Amino acid sequence: ILNVEQSPQSLHVQEGDSTNFTCSFPSSNFYALHWYRWETAKSPEALFVMTLNGDEKKKGRISATLNTKEGYSYLYIKGSQPEDSATYLCAFSATGGFKTIFGAGTRLFVKA
Amino acid sequence: EPEVTQTPSHQVTQMGQEVILRCVPISNHLYFYWYRQILGQKVEFLVSFYNNEISEKSEIFDDQFSVERPDGSNFTLKIRSTKLEDSAMYFCASSEALWGVGQPQHFGDGTRLSIL
Numbered sequence: 001i002l003n004v005e006q007s008p009q010s011l012h013v014q015e016g017d018s019t020n021f022t023c024s025f026p027s028s029n030f031y032a033l034h035w036y037r038w039e040t041a042k043s044p045e046a047l048f049v050m051t052l053n054g055d056e057k058k059k060g061r062i063s064a065t066l067n068t069k070e071g072y073s074y075l076y077i078k079g080s081q082p083e084d085s086a087t088y089l090c091a092f093s094a095t096g097g098f099k100t101i102f103g104a105g106t107r108l109f110v111k112a
Numbered sequence: 113e114p115e116v117t118q119t120p121s122h123q124v125t126q127m128g129q130e131v132i133l134r135c136v137p138i139s140n141h142l143y144f145y146w147y148r149q150i151l152g153q154k155v156e157f158l159v160s161f162y163n164n165e166i167s168e169k170s171e172i173f174d175d176q177f178s179v180e181r182p183d184g185s186n187f188t189l190k191i192r193s194t195k196l197e198d199s200a201m202y203f204c205a206s207s208e209a210l211w212g213v214g215q216p217q218h219f220g221d222g223t224r225l226s227i228l
Contacts, residue, residue, distance in 0.1 A: 032214040043116070043203070044155075046216030089155065093214070098160035098168040100145070100217070105154075 002026055004092045006103035013080050014111055020076045021106040023090035027071035034091040034100065035064055035075055044089060047075075080110040114138045118204050118220035125194055126228055133189045133223045135204030144187045145205040145217060146179065148172075155203070161187065191225075199227045 005024045013019050025033060032051045036044040048057040053068040061078045077084055087105040117136045125131045137144050146158040159169045161179055178190045187206075191198055201224050205217040 034216065036219075043219040043221045046218065049214060049216050051214050091155075098143070098145075098162070099157045099170065101157065102147075102155040 002092065002094065002099075002101045004090060004101050004103040006088075006090055006106050008106060009104065010107040010109070012109045012111065015081060017080050017110075018076065018078045019080055019108065020074050021088055021108075023073045023075070023103055025071050025073070025090070025092040025101075025103075026094070027069060029094040029096070030068045030071075030092075031095040031097075032093040033066055033068075033073050034089075034093070035073070036089040036091065038087040038089055038105070040086075047088075075106075077108070080108070082110045082112045084108060085110045114218075116204055116206055116218050116220035118202075118223050120223060121221065122224045122226070124226045124228060127196055128193055131191050131194055131225065133191075133202050133204075133225070135187045135189075135220055136185055137187055137204065137206030138218055139185070141206035141208055141218070143167075143207045143215070143217075144179075144181070145207075146189045147203045147205065148200040149203070149222075150197075150200045158189070194225075194227045196227050199225060201225075 007022050035047040038044040048064045050066040055066040057064050063076045066073045087107045089105045091100045091102045093100050119134045144161040149155045159173045160167045180188050201222045203222045204220045207215040207217045
């Protein structure tokens, strides 16, 4: 059974703090790792899709790294702002299929 | 920016009734997905659809469920004979053709389905 784990479950930080979360996924049959940002009452918004071991992606203050051999990805937020408050989901896709397996998410609260 | 739209936003149905959830994917996208999230649980994959046929379905997607793209724009999820445990938020998503699940998926706002 494919399983994706995210940690921590929730995180409270002060405005200006930098933070990071972890996503663990199966290291075999890897095809793609997705990160989504999900604000309350909105739809999940795609941040990154990573497909190659060692990939690093950046979008403004948010960046992500990927290690497919050991099965983990980190999402970093530099200088957190209150508007970064959201749930951050990662999702794994294996080769040869169309299924995307989601983790439970990390809920980030940024206090002004 | 183009977006995925889902209707209705909330559907209340009696147990045993049929329900159809509707989605309009982004117009140039060719991969379509349905997911659900039961309250307090993870987002779960239900089905993917490409080239007018199901490309993969999960164990959840049994004979009670069906999908259809009836007119080239709408993408529907039908649940026959609904059960209490079908109560969930249902999300539709679409992505561009190239690389399939290696593309970011664009999600609708979801339909909250409540079975009484």
